[in-house]
Amino acid sequence: MTIRVVVADDQELVRSGFGMILEAQPDIEVVAEAGDGEAAVAAVREHAPDVALLDIRMPVLDGLAAARRICAGSRCKVVMLTTFDLDEYVYEALYAGASGFLLKDVRRDDLVHAVRVVAAGDALLAPAVTRRLVADLVRRRRAEAATEATPDRLAVLTAREVETLRMLARGLSNAEIATTLFVSEHTVKTHVSNVLGKLGLRDRVQAVICAYETGLVTPGAP
Incomplete structure (x- = not known):
């Protein structure tokens, strides 16, 4: 192709x-x-x-x-x-x-x-500078919306999908996520697809932003 x-x-x-x-x-x-x-x-x-x-x-x-x-x-x-x-x-x-x-x-x-x-x-997502940009972006957005109440966007996800999102936000590849969760890469791809679909996200970058915004991952966390 x-x-x-x-x-x-x-x-x-x-x-x-x-x-x-x-x-x-x-x-x-x-x-x-x-x-x-x-x-x-x-x-x-x-x-x-x-x-x-x-x-x-x-x-x-x-x-x-x-x-x-x-x-x-x-x-x-x-x-x-x-x-x-x-x-x-x-x-x-x-x-x-x-x-x-x-x-x-x-x-x-x-x-x-x-x-x-x-x-x-x-x-x-692999370059550290991209992750730094996302983390800084979310800090700014949180500061702007500090007084606003936001619903739990992640409630629609299963526990495994939440864990997949957390690993995406930390920059892990599908292969690395599969190894960590002891599942196949095909299963990870399914989880990622479910996360994007349920949250209405375009791609993995927006998934990372969502993970930071919802507090699932915090800036500076390993």
């Missing part, structure tokens, strides 16, 4: 460089490149790619706004590109539905791996 990708960045050298790296892979096809957010949204609508790489800072329509439109109107997975690992826009991008982010100085192999991981329905 070929992974179809749209690359959007206002710097021609950056997007063409990423495009060349991805095109060199036998299982990846770059179906379009875009120099601004509006063109990126149009390219996703026209080509229906599996993954869109979006620079956060683009003219006409920034990457965050483009991500919102793409995530709300298609099944395309979004990965944000940024120069800084603490870019404020990344927090909002995660809430908009992005499946993660990459720094623009990402290594060739990591770029290719990221596209494959996201296309497979997973998310960029």
Whole structure:
């Protein structure tokens, strides 16, 4: 199966460089490149790619706004590109539905791996910086909603599904979760699918955010 990708960045050298790296892979096809957010949204609508790489800072329509439109109107997975690992826009991008982010100085192999991981329905949770961003994001959201009462969102989950969510939030892969719970990877995939479906979540990144928001996992916990 070929992974179809749209690359959007206002710097021609950056997007063409990423495009060349991805095109060199036998299982990846770059179906379009875009120099601004509006063109990126149009390219996703026209080509229906599996993954869109979006620079956060683009003219006409920034990457965050483009991500919102793409995530709300298609099944395309979004990965944000940024120069800084603490870019404020990344927090909002995660809430908009992005499946993660990459720094623009990402290594060739990591770029290719990221596209494959996201296309497979997973998310960029392994890098410690991503987990730090999620934890900090939730701290901010909790502070904003400190006086609001929230229902127990996790009540719809079984005990095993709650445990699966907890491990997802700690960055464990399906294989690692399977080993910890003494079950098969297929069973773990079923648990993950149930968690996402019951909680109305798009992917594993949103599952991690939910785990922090509900207090299932606390920032800084091992």
